[in-house]
Amino acid sequence: MRNKFQQTILTGFVLLFVLPTVQLRAEISSANPARQALLFRNGDILFGNLESISHDKSVIWRRSDVAQPIEFSPTNLSEIQFPSAKKTALNATNACRVQLNNDDSLEGKLLQLDSEKIILETSFAGKVVFPRQVVRAIEPLPPERELIFTGPSGLDGWTLGKVTAIAAGEAGDWKYTNGAFYATRSASIARDLKLPDVAKIEFDLAWKGMLQAAIALYTSYMQPINLANKDTEPDFGGFYSLQINSFVSTLMPVRKNAPLKYMEQIPVPTFSQKNRAHIEIRANKPKNSIALFVDDTLVKEWIDTEDFAGSGTGMRFVHQGQGAIKMSNLRIAEWNGKMESASTNPPSLKEDLAKLLNGDKVSGTLETFRDGKFKFSMSNTKLDVPFERVSEIFFMRQTNEPVAETKSNIRAFFSGGGSVTFRVESWEKEGVATASPNFGRATFVPTAFDRIQLHPNLEKTSERFPPVKSESQ
Amino acid sequence: MKRAQLIVSLTGNFRRLCLCILICCGSFSFLEAQETSPSSKSTNLLTETASELLEFLDGSTLHGRLRAIDSDKGLRWEHPAAKQPIDFKPENIAWIRFPNANESAVPSSEPSCKFQFVNGDEFFGNFISLNENELELQTWFGGKFKTPRAMVRSIRFFPKGATPIYEGPTSLAGWNAGAPPNPQAWKYEDGAFIASGAGTIGRDLKLPDASRLEFDLAWSASFNLLFAYYTAGLTGFNYNSSSYMFYITPGNISLQRITAGTGSSTLGRSETIPAMLTKKKIHLEFRGNKEENFLEVLVDGKLVNQWKDTAGWVGKGSGVLFYSQNEGSIKISNIKASEWDGKPGSEIATNAPSSEDQIHLANRDKVSGKVATLRDGNLKFTSATTVLEIPLQRISQIIFGGAATNPIVRAPWEIQASVSGGGTISFALEKWNNEQVSGQNRNFGKIALNSKSIRQIRFNLDQSKASDETISPDNVIWEADEK
Numbered sequence: 001m002r003n004k005f006q007q008t009i010l011t012g013f014v015l016l017f018v019l020p021t022v023q024l025r026a027e028i029s030s031a032n033p034a035r036q037a038l039l040f041r042n043g044d045i046l047f048g049n050l051e052s053i054s055h056d057k058s059v060i061w062r063r064s065d066v067a068q069p070i071e072f073s074p075t076n077l078s079e080i081q082f083p084s085a086k087k088t089a090l091n092a093t094n095a096c097r098v099q100l101n102n103d104d105s106l107e108g109k110l111l112q113l114d115s116e117k118i119i120l121e122t123s124f125a126g127k128v129v130f131p132r133q134v135v136r137a138i139e140p141l142p143p144e145r146e147l148i149f150t151g152p153s154g155l156d157g158w159t160l161g162k163v164t165a166i167a168a169g170e171a172g173d174w175k176y177t178n179g180a181f182y183a184t185r186s187a188s189i190a191r192d193l194k195l196p197d198v199a200k201i202e203f204d205l206a207w208k209g210m211l212q213a214a215i216a217l218y219t220s221y222m223q224p225i226n227l228a229n230k231d232t233e234p235d236f237g238g239f240y241s242l243q244i245n246s247f248v249s250t251l252m253p254v255r256k257n258a259p260l261k262y263m264e265q266i267p268v269p270t271f272s273q274k275n276r277a278h279i280e281i282r283a284n285k286p287k288n289s290i291a292l293f294v295d296d297t298l299v300k301e302w303i304d305t306e307d308f309a310g311s312g313t314g315m316r317f318v319h320q321g322q323g324a325i326k327m328s329n330l331r332i333a334e335w336n337g338k339m340e341s342a343s344t345n346p347p348s349l350k351e352d353l354a355k356l357l358n359g360d361k362v363s364g365t366l367e368t369f370r371d372g373k374f375k376f377s378m379s380n381t382k383l384d385v386p387f388e389r390v391s392e393i394f395f396m397r398q399t400n401e402p403v404a405e406t407k408s409n410i411r412a413f414f415s416g417g418g419s420v421t422f423r424v425e426s427w428e429k430e431g432v433a434t435a436s437p438n439f440g441r442a443t444f445v446p447t448a449f450d451r452i453q454l455h456p457n458l459e460k461t462s463e464r465f466p467p468v469k470s471e472s473q
Numbered sequence: 474m475k476r477a478q479l480i481v482s483l484t485g486n487f488r489r490l491c492l493c494i495l496i497c498c499g500s501f502s503f504l505e506a507q508e509t510s511p512s513s514k515s516t517n518l519l520t521e522t523a524s525e526l527l528e529f530l531d532g533s534t535l536h537g538r539l540r541a542i543d544s545d546k547g548l549r550w551e552h553p554a555a556k557q558p559i560d561f562k563p564e565n566i567a568w569i570r571f572p573n574a575n576e577s578a579v580p581s582s583e584p585s586c587k588f589q590f591v592n593g594d595e596f597f598g599n600f601i602s603l604n605e606n607e608l609e610l611q612t613w614f615g616g617k618f619k620t621p622r623a624m625v626r627s628i629r630f631f632p633k634g635a636t637p638i639y640e641g642p643t644s645l646a647g648w649n650a651g652a653p654p655n656p657q658a659w660k661y662e663d664g665a666f667i668a669s670g671a672g673t674i675g676r677d678l679k680l681p682d683a684s685r686l687e688f689d690l691a692w693s694a695s696f697n698l699l700f701a702y703y704t705a706g707l708t709g710f711n712y713n714s715s716s717y718m719f720y721i722t723p724g725n726i727s728l729q730r731i732t733a734g735t736g737s738s739t740l741g742r743s744e745t746i747p748a749m750l751t752k753k754k755i756h757l758e759f760r761g762n763k764e765e766n767f768l769e770v771l772v773d774g775k776l777v778n779q780w781k782d783t784a785g786w787v788g789k790g791s792g793v794l795f796y797s798q799n800e801g802s803i804k805i806s807n808i809k810a811s812e813w814d815g816k817p818g819s820e821i822a823t824n825a826p827s828s829e830d831q832i833h834l835a836n837r838d839k840v841s842g843k844v845a846t847l848r849d850g851n852l853k854f855t856s857a858t859t860v861l862e863i864p865l866q867r868i869s870q871i872i873f874g875g876a877a878t879n880p881i882v883r884a885p886w887e888i889q890a891s892v893s894g895g896g897t898i899s900f901a902l903e904k905w906n907n908e909q910v911s912g913q914n915r916n917f918g919k920i921a922l923n924s925k926s927i928r929q930i931r932f933n934l935d936q937s938k939a940s941d942e943t944i945s946p947d948n949v950i951w952e953a954d955e956k
Contacts, residue, residue: 035531040554046533058556065529065565076554184751209723209750210695246695272799275694275753323723323750 039079050080053427057410057454074454081451094372094387097418098130099137100438105418107141113369124448134438138393142336149193149332152181159222161188163318180328186321188224192314193332197285200335206276209323215242217283217290218310224318231257237311240290242281246272251290251302253309266300284337291339301339353394354385366393411456412449421456526663528568530936539569542905544886563885566932572643572664584636589626592915593889596896600628603847620916627872631814637895639678639810642666649707650674658797665806668797675707675794678810682763685813686793689806691754697722697798702759703788710796712736715789717768719759724749726770728780730787743770743778762815769817776818809895816869832863833870844871889931890922899934
C-alpha cells in the first residue's frame, strides 16, 4: 500500500501528463472537419494534412501529434483524399465537359475551338488550352438548376409519424443530429418538399444491421401507411413507395382501394456489400418514370404504364426497424429530364461527329466554335449548330488505344466530377503548379480536388478507395 | 516457455516511482524496442505479413515496426514509406498489435483462478489466501505477491484449470482454408481472419467435452456466418458431419442440429440481439457441454440464449468451421478455445451488491454477506448474523462488494497489455526492449513481462478508437456522430 507521500508524487506524475492530453485532444477534434487522409499501397491510412508535394512526388504530411512534418517517399503511397468541397454551380454560358484521350475530363466554359486548339475557361485554373488532337469529346452541360431543398438542418418542418406495422417491431422516432436524421427503431418522417414534376432527389444513406426502408414519393400524406391494411387507412392520396432492403429494390405505386402493384424487383449488391450509399432518384411525372441510381450507377428506371400515382409533392422516409439508419445530404432540384448515357467512345472516327439532343447526328469537320455555335463543314455544305442543341461532340481519331501514362504523373479528381493528369512541379497551399503534354503549364486551385492518385499508371491504385468524409457532415 | 520476472518490493516500488518521475520530467535517450538490422528498414515491410500494426484514436493505421518508446519524445515508429522514423506523441495512440506474439506467457503449472481487478485488469493465476485487507495470489508473471483487497473485483475458480487450448490466429497455418466454393475467401491479416467472399475455414481444435470458444466478430455490411461447433468436417461445409451449427446474422443467432446423412433440425433462435444492430463488432462466446447436452451463446459477455438438446449430443468432432456465406466482409479475431467448467451464464461481475460480498456456490446458490478470510481451503463468511465456513471446492466465484469505484486518472503512458495465454494487465510503462517490458502496476507495483508474449498493447485506456468497431475508414463518420 502506498503511503501519503507516494500518493502525492503519483498525483503529480499523473497531472503532468493529463493536462497536455486534454489540450491535444481538443486540437485533434477541432481539426477533424478538415482532416485529410493519406492512403498507402499496403492499405494503411494516416489522417492529417497535406503540406506539400514535391516534383518527385515526395509528400510532406502534418499531424498534430507529430512535432515535425513527416516526409514520405512516393513509392508506397497510393492516394490522398481531401474533404469534399461543395460543387459550385457552373452556370456559365457554354458550360461543357472536355474529355481527353487519356480519360481525363475537365469542366468549364468553352471559349474557343479551331483547327489547332480548344480553350476552356475554368474556375480552378483559369484558361486552359488543349491541343485539339488530345481532346476526345466535348459534352455541353445543362444549366444547373436551383436547389429546391437542401438539408436536413433540423426537425422543424418535418412530420414525425409512428410506424404501426407489427413486423417492424417497437416504433421509435427519427432524431436529428449534426446534419443527419437517424433512426434506430422503426420510424417515419415526412415533409412537403415541393417536388417538381421532373425532379432529381439525392441523399446519402448509411445503415447498420439489415437495411430495410421505404421512401414515399409524391405523397400528400405525412403519416406512414401500413401497406398491408392500406384500404383502412385514412385517405392518403396516391404515392410511389420505393422499397429498399439489404438485397433488392422495388417500386410500388400505392393508391387506396386499388391492388398493390409490385413493379420489377432489382437486386442491388451494394446494399448487402456496403453500409452506406449515395442514393439518387430521378422522377419524370410526364413520362410516368422513376429511376433509382445507387452510387451514381443507374439501378433501374421504372415506367408506370398507368397514370402517375403520386398526388402530392411530399416525401416520407420510413425506417422499417431492423438495425439503425442514417439519412443526410438531402438535395432536391428540378431535373432536365435527360438520362445521361455513359459516354460512348467510338473506336475510331474518320470525321468529327456531333450528337444532337433531338437524336440527330452531324458528321463532318468541326471547324470552329464561335458566338455560341459550332461550325461544321460537310462535303459541300456548312452547318452552324447552336451549342445548346448539342448533346455531345466526338473528334476525329484513328484509334481508341489507351494513352500510356508516365510514371511521374499524378491524377487529381475534381470534387465536382472529372479528373486531370499532370506532373507536379510543386503542390503548396497557394496553388498546384503543373505541367502536362495535354495543356502545357497550369496552376490549379488545390481545393478543387477531392483526391489524388499518386500512381495512376498502377492498376491497383486505379481502384477508387472508399471516400473518407469529415466528421462534421 | 519463458516466464517474465516480477520484482515486488514496496520500498523498491517507491524508489522506482520517484526515478520514473525524474526521468519523465527530463529527457532520456530512446529505449530500443525491437532489434532490426538496417537492411530491414525498407520497402519489403510492405510485403511482410507479420509487421506490427499501430492504430490511432482518429482511425489512422500504420504497419511497420516499433523502434522505441520514450516518454519525452514519444513512440518511434518505422514505416516503409517514411523517409525517417516518426515520433508520435502518445495522446492519439490507440493500439499496437504484435502478430508474432505466439509465445504463451502462462506457466506450465495450471492456473485455477481468474482474478478481476477494479482497474480492469484480469488474468489467470492461483489463489493463496485472503484476509480483510489483502489478497495473496500466485501469478504467471512472477510468483506470489499481495494486493489490497479493495483493488479486487472478483475471483472465479476453475477446478479443472483454465489454460487455453488455442489462442490466435497468428497465421493460416493449421487451418483448412481454400476449399470451394471460393479458395481465396479467407485471408490472414494482422491477427485476424478476413473473409471477403463466400468460403470456409476450419480447424480441429481438439475441443474437450465441455468447452468455450470465443472470438471477436466485426463486419462491414450485412452478413451470414455459419459456425459449426464440434464438427469433424473441416474442409468445407456439408451435412456429412454431425455438429452443431450456429447461424449468425446481424441481430440474430440460431442453432441447428446437423446429423450426418439425415439433415438438420432447428433447435431455436435467439431474441433479437440489439448489440448486433447498433454495432459493427461484438465478442461472441459459444459454450458446449457434451455431458449435459447443453449449449449457450454470450454476446459481449451477456447471455443471449441457451439450448438443451433433448435428442442427445450430436457433435462427432472436436473442431470448428467458419463459413462466410456472402460477399460482405467479415473479420474474426482473438479466437480462444478453452475448457469450460460447465457453469452457465454471464461471468461479468457487474451485479455485485454495492456493499456486500457475493458468493456463487458450485450448486448455483448465491449468498450475500461479508467475506472474512479464505485460507487453508476454507472461506469464513458472515451472512446476516450467521458465520459460515465454506470449503473452497464448493465455491465457484467471489464477487467483492465495496470495491473501489473512484474513477482512475491515467497517465498517457499507462498502457494495458494483452498477453498470449489470456489476460490483460495495465501499468505505467517504464521500459520496453526486445526482451522485457516493465512498468508500475497499480495493484502490484513493479512488474516485468516478456515482450514476446504481448499480443497487443492499448494506450489511452479511457478513450475509444474512432473506428474501433469498424473495418474500413469509410465508417468513421457513423461512430463519431451517432448519439
